[in-house]
Amino acid sequence: MIEVEIVTGRTLDQGATVEEKLTEEYFKAVSYIELSEDDYGALNLKDGDRVKVKTAFGEVVVFAKKADLPKGVAFMPMGPYANAVIDPDTDGTGMPRFKGVKAKVEKTEEKVLSVKELLEAI
Amino acid sequence: MVNVVCTFCGSVCDDGEYENGKIKKLCRLGSAKFAEKERIKSPMVDGKEVSYEEAIQKAAEILVNAKKPLLYGWASTANEAIRLGVILTEKVRGIYDQCASVCHAPGTLAVIEEGLPGGTLGSIKNRADVVVFWGANPMEAHPRHGIRYSISAKGLLIKDRKNRKIVVVDVRKTRTAKNADLFVQVKPGYDYAVITALRSIINGNLDAVPEEVGGVKKEQLVQLADIMKNAKYGAILYGLGVTQSRGRDRTIENAVKLVQLLNRTTRWIIWPMRGHYNVVGAGEVPAWEVGYQYAIDFSRGYPRFSPNEFAAVEVLKRKDCDAALIIASDPVAHFPKAAVKHLKEIPVIQIDPFPNMTTLLAKVVIPSAIYGIEAEGTAYRMDCIPLRLKKVVETKYWSDEKILAEILKKVEELKKG
Secondary structure (H helix, E strand, O other): OEEEEEEEEOOHHHHHHOOOOOOHHHHHHHOEEEEOHHHHHHOOOOOOOEEEEEEOOEEEEEEEEEOOOOOOEEEEEOOHHHHOOOEOOOOOOOOOEOEEEEEEEEEEOOOOOOHHHHHHHO | OOOEOOOOEOOOOOOEEEEOOEEEOOOHHHHHHHOOOOOOOOOEEOOEEOOHHHHHHHHHHHHHHOOOEEEEEOOOOOHHHHHHHHHHHHHOOOEEEEHHHHOOHHHHHHHHHHOOOOOOHHHHHHHOOEEEEEOOOHHHHOOOHHHHHHOOOOOOOOOOHHHOEEEEEEOOOOHHHHOOOEEEEOOOOOHHHHHHHHHHHHOOOHHHOOOEEOOEEHHHHHHHHHHHHOOOEEEEEEOHHHHOOOOHHHHHHHHHHHHHHHOOOOEEEEEEOOOEOOHHHHHHHHHHHHOOOOOEEOOOOOOEEOHHHHOHHHHHHOOOOOEEEEEOOOHHHHOOHHHHHHHOOOOEEEEEOOOOOOHHHOOEEEEOOOEOOOEOEEEEOOOOOEEEEOOOOOOOOOOHHHHHHHHHHHHHHHHHO
């Protein structure tokens, strides 16, 4: 298990599929987490592996990817998977904390839920 | 057809060419916008296909019978529809909120406190010799912003990329960062501290700045402060990296103060990189109608603004609405889980061209025409410049404006009883 701070945000793939949320393309565009090379290595991950991301606000299973990130920083595309774990507190602004949420990440054999299953689980 | 306006991101490119079902000149996001995709086939109530009239009747009944409905979305529709949406919210004594409340609204709070030294995209293109993207990644979120306005744009005074210095401040080495002249990598949540350090250096208080601030070496902070001071016309273009992380509105206030300080000796502007094509309209229209941009409650019969109480996420978290009308947005995909929970428990009316996660739980679904492709209207580009959206194909779908006008009519009838 590793500890990271998650930031979420737009990607080209997410943007290009955002009007087709019930398709496989959108699912692929949003159901992953990017980890730094060090963190990816520490979990002994390889292409296609899944991880469980846990925060104080929820947990979600997603695919793991390696990316050019500093150790301890992880990135998730904006969308239902990221929103299962981000901090809903708005500090009085109305804006939840979508970026900078502490999380624990571990390798898992559990499957990645579809967007429909994800909604049912809420 | 030439000069077709793209209705995807806040750049609202107005130079598309549409011919035989194909769009040219736009980016990958714009091309995806114009590509054929699955639509909501027909209006639906409880999953059963019905006519527009039946769906509108049901929607009006839900709104009239609710004590405090939430009317949310509005960022991907035209000003004409938003105007009717604000009137409708007032009529049903509901809460008006829009996508900015989970996007750039902290910037609105900062503007209330500090004002906004701003400029248009045209001024950036023609004049800016330094552009700082702070927590913004236009290469993925606004792919043609750089070519048209801010990076390699050919302007009147700034002729090309060689005359323009690009700085990226971000926690990740994004695609935009890879194309920058200077990349300043900040630790997540330390933007406020980095801005304060820059203000201190520019103010002549170099000694007060420690060797490292928020993961950035003092040396690099001094380098950035010099670039800023020596700019002839600089622009800070900030993104959700600032509005959605620690500090939120306070970080933007601090950035505005930095710009005010720079403006004692040179010329700088600061501007948000707005996301949806008409998210500016979703704030400007209620502002000119009732005085506020978002998080507006009409339950007492007059408008009240309080983001802590009336922003959609707060309303849903404390279960303070008993119905919802969602238009041109998909909060089920984009709100935190704690807020989505309540949407599963109340009657939801959805108005949207495309099936999405909100469709999966909506009681009433009303498909709409796509503005800029199937319907005309007006939208504000991210710099508040209004543009006329064109209609390039015919459709059987009703526009948001027509749907809302009919709902409004029905609501008035039901209220008269």
